[in-house]
Amino acid sequence: MRTQVAIIGAGPAGLFLGHLLKQAGVDAVILERKDRDYVEGRVRAGVLEQITVDLMERLGLGERMRREGLVHGGTNLASDGEVFRIDMAELTGGSTVMVYGQQEVMKDLFDAAEARGVNIVFDADQVRPHDIDTDKPYVTWRKDGVEQRLDCDFIAGCDGYHGVSRAAIPADVLKTFERVYPFGWLGILTEAPPCDHELIYSNHERGFALASMRSPTRSRYYLQCSLDDRIEDWPDERFWDEISIRLGPDAASRIVRAPSFEKSIAPLRSFVTEPMRHGRLFLAGDAAHIVPPTGAKGMNLAVSDVVMLSEALSEYFQEGSAAGIDGYSARALARVWKAERFSWWFTSLTHRFPDRDGFDRKMQIAELDYIKGSRAAQVTLAENYVGLPLV
Known part of the structure; x- marks a missing residue:
C-alpha cells in the first residue's frame, strides 16, 4: 500500500486532518488501534471554540451541531458562592463558544x-513508524495476525499522549515540559437539566467546582478532589451535597439531583513536547501537548494543529513548497503555549493547592474581585476562552 500521508490515530486530530486532506485532494490513510465504537464512545470535552465550529462548517459537518449544539455568549465565575458573568460575545466583538460534546463531533466525523471515502483502518495493532529521517518513511501494523505496510511521504502522529509517534523521535532531539497538578477532577454525567444555561466555574474554600452540560437535558458536573480519592468514596448523595456547597445557594437551588450514569476521576497535567516535527514525522493534538481541562482547550488545540498541518x-x-512544513512546529507551538498559559492561569485561579496558605487564598479572591470590576481583565479572559486566532 502507498499513500501521501499516513495518519496514526483516529481521534479528533487524526479525523479532522483526514477530512481536511481529503478536501484538499491529498491522499491519506488513517490507522486506528481500536474500533469505531471505542473511539467514538470516549467521554471527553464538550466546549468548542469558534475555530472548531468554523471548521465543522467548512467541512460541511455543521448541520447537526447547529441543530443540537448550545451557543454560549458568556460564562460565569464564582467566588465562595458569589457568581458574576463574563459577557464573552460583547467583550470580543461577537465571538462565542458552542457546547457540543466530543462524542457528537466524533460521530459526525466518522x-x-x-x-x-476517507480511508480508516480500524483494529490496526502494533502500529510503528519507520525511517522518519529519510525521504521514504513507512508505517507497519498487524491486522488479523498479518503484518501490513504503508509507504508514504509523511507521517502525522495523532495518536495521543500514550501513542507511539512521539516515542519515535530520538530522545536527544525531543524536549518535554510538564506540570503535574496535585489534585484531580471527579466528574459525573446525569440525565437532568443543567442548573444554569451557561457554565459556572467556582472557586470555593473547599475546592473547585464546575457546572456544565452536554444538552438541555444532560448535565455534566465536576469537583476538585484528591488524587487518593476513589469513585467509591463519592456516592451520588455525597457528590450533590458537596457541589451544592461549592457552587453556592443560588446555583444549588436549581440543581436536579438525578442519578449519575457515568462517574470518573481524571488527573490534571500540563505537558508540551518540542519540536512537533522531526524529519517526515509531525505530531498533532495530545501526542504533542496536554492541557488541564480548565478552559476546555484540549480538542480545540488539536483542531488548530491540524488546520496548520493540513495547510x-x-x-x-x-x-511544491516546503515553507509550510518547515514552519509548522514553530507556528503550532506559538498557539499551544498561549493556550497552556491560559489553562495554567485559570486552573491556578480557581483551584485550592495543598501547599498554599492563607496568603495565596487571599490573592485568588483579590484577582477574582479585580476581574469582576475590570473590563480590561474580562476582555483578556474572554478572548482566551473563545480561542485566539490562528497566525
Missing part, C-alpha cells in the same frame, strides 16, 4: 468519513 501539507503537494 459518519462523513464513511460517506466521503502545510497541501502547500507541499500542490505547490
Whole structure:
C-alpha cells in the first residue's frame, strides 16, 4: 500500500486532518488501534471554540451541531458562592463558544468519513513508524495476525499522549515540559437539566467546582478532589451535597439531583513536547501537548494543529513548497503555549493547592474581585476562552 500521508490515530486530530486532506485532494490513510465504537464512545470535552465550529462548517459537518449544539455568549465565575458573568460575545466583538460534546463531533466525523471515502483502518495493532529521517518513511501494523505496510511521504502522529509517534523521535532531539497538578477532577454525567444555561466555574474554600452540560437535558458536573480519592468514596448523595456547597445557594437551588450514569476521576497535567516535527514525522493534538481541562482547550488545540498541518501539507503537494512544513512546529507551538498559559492561569485561579496558605487564598479572591470590576481583565479572559486566532 502507498499513500501521501499516513495518519496514526483516529481521534479528533487524526479525523479532522483526514477530512481536511481529503478536501484538499491529498491522499491519506488513517490507522486506528481500536474500533469505531471505542473511539467514538470516549467521554471527553464538550466546549468548542469558534475555530472548531468554523471548521465543522467548512467541512460541511455543521448541520447537526447547529441543530443540537448550545451557543454560549458568556460564562460565569464564582467566588465562595458569589457568581458574576463574563459577557464573552460583547467583550470580543461577537465571538462565542458552542457546547457540543466530543462524542457528537466524533460521530459526525466518522459518519462523513464513511460517506466521503476517507480511508480508516480500524483494529490496526502494533502500529510503528519507520525511517522518519529519510525521504521514504513507512508505517507497519498487524491486522488479523498479518503484518501490513504503508509507504508514504509523511507521517502525522495523532495518536495521543500514550501513542507511539512521539516515542519515535530520538530522545536527544525531543524536549518535554510538564506540570503535574496535585489534585484531580471527579466528574459525573446525569440525565437532568443543567442548573444554569451557561457554565459556572467556582472557586470555593473547599475546592473547585464546575457546572456544565452536554444538552438541555444532560448535565455534566465536576469537583476538585484528591488524587487518593476513589469513585467509591463519592456516592451520588455525597457528590450533590458537596457541589451544592461549592457552587453556592443560588446555583444549588436549581440543581436536579438525578442519578449519575457515568462517574470518573481524571488527573490534571500540563505537558508540551518540542519540536512537533522531526524529519517526515509531525505530531498533532495530545501526542504533542496536554492541557488541564480548565478552559476546555484540549480538542480545540488539536483542531488548530491540524488546520496548520493540513495547510502545510497541501502547500507541499500542490505547490511544491516546503515553507509550510518547515514552519509548522514553530507556528503550532506559538498557539499551544498561549493556550497552556491560559489553562495554567485559570486552573491556578480557581483551584485550592495543598501547599498554599492563607496568603495565596487571599490573592485568588483579590484577582477574582479585580476581574469582576475590570473590563480590561474580562476582555483578556474572554478572548482566551473563545480561542485566539490562528497566525
